[in-house]
Amino acid sequence: xxxxxAVLAMSSAAAVSMVFAPAMAQxxxxxxxTMVIPFSAGGPTDTVGRLVAESMSKDLGxxxxxxxxxxxxxxxxxxxxxxADPDGYTILLHHIxxxxxxxxxxxxxxxxxxxxxxxxxxxxxxxTIVARKDFEPADLKSLVEYxxxxxxxxxxxxxxxxxxSHLCGMMFMSxxxxxxxxxxxxxxGPAMTDLLGGQVDIMCDQTTNTTKxxxxxxxxxxxxxxxxxxxxxPDVPTAIEGxxxxxxxxxxxxxxxxxxxxxxxxxxxxxxxQVALKDPxxxxxxxxxxxxxxxxxxxxxxxxxxxxxxxxxxxxxVIEAAGxxxx
Numbered sequence: 553x554x555x556x557x558a559v560l561a562m563s564s565a566a567a568v569s570m571v572f573a574p575a576m577a578q579x580x581x582x583x584x585x586t587m588v589i590p591f592s593a594g595g596p597t598d599t600v601g602r603l604v605a606e607s608m609s610k611d612l613g614x615x616x617x618x619x620x621x622x623x624x625x626x627x628x629x630x631x632x633x634x635x636a637d638p639d640g641y642t643i644l645l646h647h648i649x650x651x652x653x654x655x656x657x658x659x660x661x662x663x664x665x666x667x668x669x670x671x672x673x674x675x676x677x678x679x680t681i682v683a684r685k686d687f688e689p690a691d692l693k694s695l696v697e698y699x700x701x702x703x704x705x706x707x708x709x710x711x712x713x714x715x716x717s718h719l720c721g722m723m724f725m726s727x728x729x730x731x732x733x734x735x736x737x738x739x740x741g742p743a744m745t746d747l748l749g750g751q752v753d754i755m756c757d758q759t760t761n762t763t764k765x766x767x768x769x770x771x772x773x774x775x776x777x778x779x780x781x782x783x784x785x786p787d788v789p790t791a792i793e794g795x796x797x798x799x800x801x802x803x804x805x806x807x808x809x810x811x812x813x814x815x816x817x818x819x820x821x822x823x824x825x826q827v828a829l830k831d832p833x834x835x836x837x838x839x840x841x842x843x844x845x846x847x848x849x850x851x852x853x854x855x856x857x858x859x860x861x862x863x864x865x866x867x868x869x870v871i872e873a874a875g876x877x878x879x
Contacts, residue, residue, distance in 0.1 A: 580640055580814075580816060580817050580820055581612055581613075581614045581640065581641065581817075581820070582614070583614060583641065584614055584615045584616070584617050584641070585612070585614060585615070585616045585617070585640070585641050585642070585643060586616075586617050586619050586641065586642050586643070587601060587605050587616050587617065587618050587619065587643050587644070587645055587807075588619050588620075588621050588629045588630075588632060588633050588642065588643070588644050588645070589601045589618055589619070589620050589621070589629065589644075589645050589646075590620075590621055590622060590623075590626035590627070590628060590629025590630055590644070590646055590649075591620065591622050591626060591629075591711075591715070591739070591740075592620055592622045592738075592739040592740070592741065593620045594740075594741055595711070595739060595740040595741065595761065596677065596716065596740060596757070596758040596760035596761040596803075596841075597645070597646075597647050597716070597758075597760075597803075597805065598618070598620060599760050599761075599841065600645070600674060600675060600677070600760060600805055600838075600841075600843075601618060601645040601805075602618055603833075603834050603837050603838070604645065604674055604807075604825070604828050604829075604834065605617075605618050605645075607827070607828035607831040607833065607834050608821075608824045608825060608827070608828045611824045611827045611828065612820070612824050616643075622739065624657075624713075624714070624878070625649055625652075625653055625656060625657070625712060625713045625714020625715060625718075625878055626646055626647070626649040626650070626653060626714055626715075627653050627657055627660060627661070627714070629644065629646070630644060630646055630650065630653070630662065630808075631661050631662055633668070633808065633809070633810055634661075634662040634667040634668065634810060634811070635662075635810070636810045637810070638669075638809070638810040638811060638812035638813040638814075639813070639814075639817075640809065640813050640814060640817030640818075640820075640821070642809070642810060643671065643807055643808065643809050643821065644668070644807065644808040644809070645674065645805060645806070645807050645808075646805065646806060646808065647677075647716055647803050647804065647805045647806075648716065648719065648802075648803050648804055648805075648863060648867075649714045649715070649716070649719070650664065650806065650808075650860060651664075651860055651863035651864045651866075651867055652714060652719055652863075652867045652871065653714055653878075654864045654868070655864070655867060655868045655871045655872065655877075656713065656714055656871055656876075656877055656878045657714075657877070657878050657879055658877060658879055659879055664860070664864065665860065665861065665864070666811065667810075667811050668808040668809065668810065668811055669808065669809045669810065669811060669812070669813045669818050669853070670806070670808060670818075670853035670854075670856040670857045670860075671806070671807035671808060671809060671818060671821045671822050671825055671853060671856065672806065672807055672822050672825045672826070672846070672850065672851035672852050672853060672855065672856050673804060673805070673806050673846040673850040673851055673852075673855055673856050673859060674804075674805040674806060674807060674825070674829070674845070674846055674851070675804070675805055675829075675838060675843050675844065675845055675846055676802040676803070676804040676805075676843065676846065677716075677758045677759055677760055677802060677803045677804070677805070677841070677842070677843045678758070678759050678776050678777050678778040678782060678802055678842055678843065679716070679720045679756055679757060679758055679759070679776070679777040679801055679802070679803060680756070680757060680758075680759055680762045680763075680766065680773055680774075680775065680776050680777070680785075680788070681695070681724060681754070681756050681773070681774040681775045681776075681777070681791065682747070682754065682755055682756070682757070682762050682765075682766065682771045682772060682773050682774065683695070683747075683753055683754040683755070683771065683772045683774065684747055684748070684750045684752070684753060684754075684771065684772065685769065685770060685771055685772050686750065686772075687753055687754065687772055689774070691774065691789075691794065692774040692775045692789065692791065692793075692794025692795060692796065693794055693795050695754075695774050696728050696794075696795065696796070699728060699730055699732060699754075700728065700730050703730050703731065703732055704733075705733075706732050706733065706753050706754065707732070707733045707734075707735050707752045707753045707754070708721045708724075708725070708732045708733065708734045708735065708752070708753070708754050708755065708756075709721075709734075709735050709737060709743040709744075709746060709747055709752040709754070709755040710734060710735070710736050710737065710743060710755065710756075711736075711737055711738075711739050711740040711742075711743050711757075712736050712737060712738060712739065713736060713878045714878060715740070716757060716758050716803040717740065717743060717755055717756055717757040717758075718734075718736065719801075719803075719867075720756035720757065720777070720801055720803075721734060721755070721756045722870070722871075722874055722876060723756075723799065723801055723870065724756050724799070725874075726870065726873070726874060727796050727798065727799045728796075735752050740757065740761050743755060743757075744757075744761065744762075744765070747771060748765070748770055748771065758803050759776070759782065759784070759785070759841055759842030759843060760841040760842065760843065763784055763785060763840070763841055763842045766785060766788065767784075767785075773785065773788045774788075774794065775788065775789055775790060775791040775793070775794045775796070775799075776788050776789075776790055776791070776842075777790070777791050777799060777800055777801045777802065778790060778800070778802065779792070779800060782842050783839070784839060784840065784841075784842045785842060804859060804863075806856045806859065806860070807821065807825055807856075808856075809821065818853060822851065822852055822853060825851045826848045826851045826852075829845035829846060829848070829851055830845070830848075
């Protein structure tokens with residue numbers, strides 16, 4: 553009798569599950585969704601996230617509300633999402649820092665690869681090597697020569713440990729084999745403000761943050777880190793053209809959800825992300841920022857997971873060689 557009761561209980565549970573899954577697929581989402589962006593408002597990643605959130609909201613029929621949870625190189629925001637209820641109503645938009653934090657932070661509060669479900673890739677933003685507008689070197693080759701000769705006085709701004717500008721700056725110093733004085737700020741805005749004011753010399757940051765300043769002539773551009781020149785910055789050569797053959801880095805962004813989020817919710821979010829990345833407004837705004845949306849084949853859980861795994865391995869080597877850790 554006990555055995556039969558157990559079988560009946562299991563059968564009932566399975567039946568409920570079979571009914572619930574299609575029901576959720578049909579009704580999700582039923583209320584607003586929170587998108588956590590682990591950096592300050594107004595920064596490059598925030599700009600990308602808000603554009604995507606706005607378009608996805610239209611497709612989902614529910615508002616995606618952006619919440620900025622900055623600090624600790626993006627790990628505070630990511631940690632909040634890792635601990636959130638896995639009900640499909642909290643998601644995370646993070647950049648390459650999702651991969652680098654696995655090595656930068658040796659006591660990370662969550663398991664980067666296993667604490668999240670994957671929704672899809674969003675975009676891969678090129679970087680730019682820029683300087684205050686009156687900085688002496690005329691081109692990238694002379695910049696490299698200058699920093700080597702003046703390594704004790706040249707300053708490199710970044711938006712804080714783990715920020716895209718910090719990672720790119722670290723790669724630049726590795727590429728030119730010259731350690732420089734880094735000046736960390738609490739966000740991209742303050743770093744750019746001091747670069748504009750001439751308080752620091754150079755910075756390496758996303759086109760989403762530097763394009764308008766370059767176009768306006770308020771900062772000097774030396775190179776973009778993409779394989780080819782950008783349509784939005786046609787006069788700025790690539791780092792390869794400037795002599796840094798191996799200096800290619802893009803700040804890719806992805807959308808995640810807490811581990812255990814129902815597959816139906818993940819599938820709906822991924823499909824909505826794919827719709828958003830085909831939105832003419834998103835495409836146009838991304839173009840103004842010097843980037844393009846990820847193709848549909850990359851806006852998938854499998855593609856994002858594969859990207860994260862490969863990037864963790866890639867950056868582990870770079871960070872360990874530099875010996876720079878956040879803790």
